Amino acid sequence: MPQDKQTNRRIVLASRPHGAPTEANFRLESQHVPTAGQGEVLLRTVWLSLDPYMRGRMSDAPSYVAPVGVNEVMGAGTVAIVEQSNNENFTPGDWVVSQSGWQDFAVSNGKDLFKLTGPVLKHPSWALGLLGMTGFTAYMGLLDIGTPQPGETVVVAAATGAVGSMVGQIAKLKGCYVVGIAGGEEKCRYAEQVLGFDRCLNHRAADLAEALKRYCRDGIDVYFESVGGKVFSAVLPLMNTKGRIPVCGLIADYNSTESSPGPDLLPQFQSAILRKRLRVEGFIITQDYGHRFGEFFSQMSQWVEQDRFVFREDCIDGLDNAPETFIGMLEGRNFGKVLIRVAGDKP
Amino acid sequence: MPQDKQTNRRIVLASRPHGAPTEANFRLESQHVPTAGQGEVLLRTVWLSLDPYMRGRMSDAPSYVAPVGVNEVMGAGTVAIVEQSNNENFTPGDWVVSQSGWQDFAVSNGKDLFKLTGPVLKHPSWALGLLGMTGFTAYMGLLDIGTPQPGETVVVAAATGAVGSMVGQIAKLKGCYVVGIAGGEEKCRYAEQVLGFDRCLNHRAADLAEALKRYCRDGIDVYFESVGGKVFSAVLPLMNTKGRIPVCGLIADYNSTESSPGPDLLPQFQSAILRKRLRVEGFIITQDYGHRFGEFFSQMSQWVEQDRFVFREDCIDGLDNAPETFIGMLEGRNFGKVLIRVAGDKP
Numbered sequence: 001m002p003q004d005k006q007t008n009r010r011i012v013l014a015s016r017p018h019g020a021p022t023e024a025n026f027r028l029e030s031q032h033v034p035t036a037g038q039g040e041v042l043l044r045t046v047w048l049s050l051d052p053y054m055r056g057r058m059s060d061a062p063s064y065v066a067p068v069g070v071n072e073v074m075g076a077g078t079v080a081i082v083e084q085s086n087n088e089n090f091t092p093g094d095w096v097v098s099q100s101g102w103q104d105f106a107v108s109n110g111k112d113l114f115k116l117t118g119p120v121l122k123h124p125s126w127a128l129g130l131l132g133m134t135g136f137t138a139y140m141g142l143l144d145i146g147t148p149q150p151g152e153t154v155v156v157a158a159a160t161g162a163v164g165s166m167v168g169q170i171a172k173l174k175g176c177y178v179v180g181i182a183g184g185e186e187k188c189r190y191a192e193q194v195l196g197f198d199r200c201l202n203h204r205a206a207d208l209a210e211a212l213k214r215y216c217r218d219g220i221d222v223y224f225e226s227v228g229g230k231v232f233s234a235v236l237p238l239m240n241t242k243g244r245i246p247v248c249g250l251i252a253d254y255n256s257t258e259s260s261p262g263p264d265l266l267p268q269f270q271s272a273i274l275r276k277r278l279r280v281e282g283f284i285i286t287q288d289y290g291h292r293f294g295e296f297f298s299q300m301s302q303w304v305e306q307d308r309f310v311f312r313e314d315c316i317d318g319l320d321n322a323p324e325t326f327i328g329m330l331e332g333r334n335f336g337k338v339l340i341r342v343a344g345d346k347p
Numbered sequence: 348m349p350q351d352k353q354t355n356r357r358i359v360l361a362s363r364p365h366g367a368p369t370e371a372n373f374r375l376e377s378q379h380v381p382t383a384g385q386g387e388v389l390l391r392t393v394w395l396s397l398d399p400y401m402r403g404r405m406s407d408a409p410s411y412v413a414p415v416g417v418n419e420v421m422g423a424g425t426v427a428i429v430e431q432s433n434n435e436n437f438t439p440g441d442w443v444v445s446q447s448g449w450q451d452f453a454v455s456n457g458k459d460l461f462k463l464t465g466p467v468l469k470h471p472s473w474a475l476g477l478l479g480m481t482g483f484t485a486y487m488g489l490l491d492i493g494t495p496q497p498g499e500t501v502v503v504a505a506a507t508g509a510v511g512s513m514v515g516q517i518a519k520l521k522g523c524y525v526v527g528i529a530g531g532e533e534k535c536r537y538a539e540q541v542l543g544f545d546r547c548l549n550h551r552a553a554d555l556a557e558a559l560k561r562y563c564r565d566g567i568d569v570y571f572e573s574v575g576g577k578v579f580s581a582v583l584p585l586m587n588t589k590g591r592i593p594v595c596g597l598i599a600d601y602n603s604t605e606s607s608p609g610p611d612l613l614p615q616f617q618s619a620i621l622r623k624r625l626r627v628e629g630f631i632i633t634q635d636y637g638h639r640f641g642e643f644f645s646q647m648s649q650w651v652e653q654d655r656f657v658f659r660e661d662c663i664d665g666l667d668n669a670p671e672t673f674i675g676m677l678e679g680r681n682f683g684k685v686l687i688r689v690a691g692d693k694p
Contacts, residue, residue, distance in 0.1 A: 012562070013561050029657050056622075072618070083646050128626050140468045145492075152644075225617075228614065229614075232617070245622050247617065248621075249621065250614070250617055250618060250621055253617070255616060256614065259610035259611070259612075259614075259615070260610060260611035260613075260614055261608070261609045261611065262606075262608045262609020262610060262611055263606035263607055263608060263609060264606070264607035264608065264609055264610065264611050264612050264613070265598045265606075265608060265612075265613040265615045266607075266611070266612040266615075266616055267575065267576075267603065267606075267607055268606070268613075269613055269616065270572075270575050270579070270594065270596060270597055270600070271600060273594050273627060273628070273629040274595075274596065274597055274629040275403075275629070276629065277628070277629040277630050277631055277634070277635060278627075278629055279628045279629075279630070280620060280625075280626075280627040280630070281620070281624070281626045281627070281628075282620040282621040282622070282623065282624040282625055283624050283627070284624055287624070288624060315388075341567065
């Protein structure tokens with residue numbers, strides 16, 4: 001079902017998931033296209049970003065952001081085109097990044113929009129990836145919390161995912177030895193041969209901990225955590241004294257519904273933090289680093305101009321495919337940054 | 348058995364403990380007093396510091412410092428008097444802090460000695476507590492990692508212990524609301540009435556988590572961790588967004604011999620780190636902050652001159668009582684900083 005200019009299709013949260021989300025937790029609705037009031041603009045969504053953190057917002061457990069309400073539109077970052085403007089800062093045809101969510105059209109007063117200019121217009125979806133929240137997360141988590149030094153060993157979970165692929169490439173630019181962990185041999189080959197990681201390990205390998213140890217002969221100085229679970233358990237014993245663990249996600253645990261059986265691994269983790277004097281720090285990019293976006297954007301734009309990065313997008317056509325695509329991403333079925341192409345680029 | 352000048356009594360590690368140490372893990376030996384060679388000094392121990400970290404050094408598990416070898420003297424910080432000197436920097440009668448361990452006499456080349464001068468000479472044992480490693484641990488862990496702001500809530504485990512009592516008092520000086528957790532009603536009264544904590548909670552209370560929640564109505568911004576175990580479990584749900592957890596010890600776990608039964612609390616901790624963007628950081632005072640001792644000593648000396656601190660010492664007479672006292676400390680039987688008075692202060 002393609003986008004049309006009379007109808008606003010939107011996907012709402014139909015019910016809260018218990019465990020892994022299913023398509024029944026989402027509902028596609030159609031409405032009239034909203035009208036831009038005074039000072040407002042009407043946006044038409046072109047690209048919709050799907051990200052693991054959205055699983056958290058589907059639940060109403062206490063969290064750092066308010067959950068999406070039942071019957072409300074699923075939230076998301078989008079790249080959109082200004083269709084109508086009653087705001088002097090925007091002109092029809094402008095490209096913007098917005099938080100307009102899983103729908104075709106939205107109205108904004110302009111305050112939450114980021115207008116795209118310069119080289120990113122050659123590839124607007126990069127404003128959600130390489131040059132957007134994804135790249136920003138990788139950049140700040142790795143450089144500000146991870147503080148990698150040349151020659152150190154950096155391990156990256158979800159190595160071919162949107163954030164992980166950037167973390168590893170930035171770490172290589174900084175002169176580190178980079179080991180990725182990814183789901184499947186194809187992804188591992190890609191990390192080594194295309195992304196330029198030194199090594200990449202399949203997390204489905206039976207002997208994950210042993211293999212990781214062979215790959216990290218000098219231990220691990222920085223572990224960029226976005227997964228949790230068994231990958232973390234393999235990493236922890238290898239962490240070096242004064243190691244750093246930026247925590248940007250825990251996708252392995254997002255769908256868990258009950259406390260895990262024993263043994264209790266918490267004392268081991270605490271003991272490692274103490275004995276190895278680890279620094280473990282969670283961060284939420286927009287809230288912790290929003291004020292430093294300019295610094296990131298300027299550095300990353302320069303790197304992109306120099307063609308220093310490979311950034312793979314896993315693009316799916318059609319807003320109605322968003323739920324299935326999102327569910328698949330939580331299972332690791334994606335390969336690269338997940339985007340929904342809601343409409344063609346042409347007006 | 349008192350100190351005499353012909354004999355060096357020393358306590359060695361007889362065997363490595365499995366679980367809680369017993370007196371059988373220690374052995375008291377007598378030797379001739381060693382002789383100071385060229386450039387060396389002979390030290391006579393007056394005060395011996397007993398600290399929980401020593402439990403770690405009795406094991407040979409991988410750790411941040413080499414373990415004490417079996418049949419070697421137990422290591423420890425001491426306050427000693429220079430008895431003989433072949434080193435131009437020291438004169439007989441000088442007071443020094445050394446790492447001479449659980450024994451009456453030791454020889455040093457002077458490089459690891461810290462000479463006591465000024466006000467601390469009024470109370471030499473303070474060089475092991477208030478103005479020594481204990482105070483330094485509290486000061487750096489709280490201020491550098493915990494970074495408490497006025498009005499924030501600071502929770503301190505082992506509140507009447509050597510480090511905890513200092514952490515709480517420094518936090519009060521910084522304008523924080525301070526809640527201690529201690530073992531027993533007497534210690535709690537002392538923390539509130541003598542140390543000036545706002546509240547103190549008995550960790551033996553049946554409803555620890557609920558009681559702590561009542562005491563920390565605005566949540567917890569800084570938790571100074573030296574305990575682990577059930578105290579940590581009560582604290583974690585109350586941590587505020589952007590909370591800080593300096594980890595200087597885990598006394599509840601030091602004697603554990605096997606992995607804990609379930610449920611596995613690790614995912615909960617990881618999830619809290621992410622959702623609340625916590626910073627959790629282990630530190631070892633000498634290794635992480637040795638270069639900043641001067642800064643601490645100068646500030647703390649000023650506070651001590653102004654009589655801003657209460658510092659309770661739990662002093663036991665006689666080197667031969669060190670093993671029993673140490674074992675009791677690991678069980679929380681001490682009340683304040685544990686010191687062995689190995690000899691009288693007079694030459």
